[in-house]
Amino acid sequence: MLSYQHLYHAGNLADVQKHALLAWTLDYLTRKDKPVTYVETHAGRGLYDLTAPEAVKTGEAAKGIAIAQDWFPTNHPYRRALAATRAERGPNAYPGSPLIAGHLLREIDSLHLCELHPQEHAALDYAAAPFGAKVYREDGLAKALSICPPTPRRGMVLIDPSYEVKTDYETIPRVLGQLHRKWNVGLIYLWYPILRDGLHKPMLAEIMALAPEALVHEVRFPPVREGHRMEGSGMVMLNPPFGIEEETKRLSALFRKLR
Template structure:
């Protein structure tokens, strides 16, 4: 059984990178009235409390969203999602990617969220009990394979594993290529950590070779504490919506000013 729980890391700088781009892309998709599908393979619990002992113990949110809040104007979709959640759940609430999607998407859109960890799955069901949200207690890669191409065919798939299973690095190029073949119009988004070990390099080499016209965006930041191995965050996006590269460049500017 997987042991990873994101509560210790919620709101860190990798979340800021990932969630800001995700929120912008989802908001862009909703500019057209047609319904869409959102699929997430590793959903987590959806709702986090940054004042909880787990979050306070690591201090990652203090160096993450609590510092980066000022980067986003109130009209930015990430800021809107944060504001909506804080209004409903208090100032220490933080949305995981499923909650961001649920906040920004509409009643006609369909969400499929997979979470294998039993405790996180139960929390996710409690946080997101809505008619158009389908929560699956199963392997997220298997769910994505079974759903693609989804109905509606417009939409976005987020793959956001913990990389606790080291074989994910070797398996993801094949998985992403298969999903793209099944759902060639879908926006396929892979998040990955940038580690001091460089474990992500072979995976990205394989992905870039198979998908040379995609958007690959990476940001770097100081380790949150001595010995911490994550020093950046990456997003590999197949079929990025128009303007995503410009949004990514804005984020790069913010992260470049960190010290």
């Protein structure tokens, strides 16, 4: 949906879960001296100012990364990407997943970032330029299908829609199945919100029927404000890397302390 702007939600607890797992995975992939391809289907603007009126209005960052950043030691890849972003852009900057990828990947790696919203795309193009990313103003799911299997063949796709378009819940399982068949060695990650009405449940059931070996990690957290529908977030990981289950357990224990 072209009206969605992530600035209102940047740095919230759902971002913490998503970005911690993404950073851990990219760190894992770059331990080998082999190139990596990173594809993101709904990239947003890539860089956020947590003192912007939109971020302050919702208060989600104040109850998210402001609290959770101390969960991560300074050598954790998520904390490293956060520190690198703030060193370059100021103490109130927050990296979206494109900048987390940009800071953790190397010159030998490839970044493909998709964003349809015209203003968000322009901001992303500027923010991602230092990392040599290819930035597309195209439908991200269609672009991922056209890129995959990519060269280099090692790597991952992050699918992170806004879910403001209800058909996303119906479309995504089909696309995940196609991607998994086309790129059977690729790591395919899907983030989703956990809402009070449980809209994610049929989608998740369909994905697990297609890929029963996938790893699912869900966290719960208190609603940020009265009437807020999101009560948690989840990540489905196809071809999860060795060792990530320990990271998911560590994150789960940290999120449990919030309730």
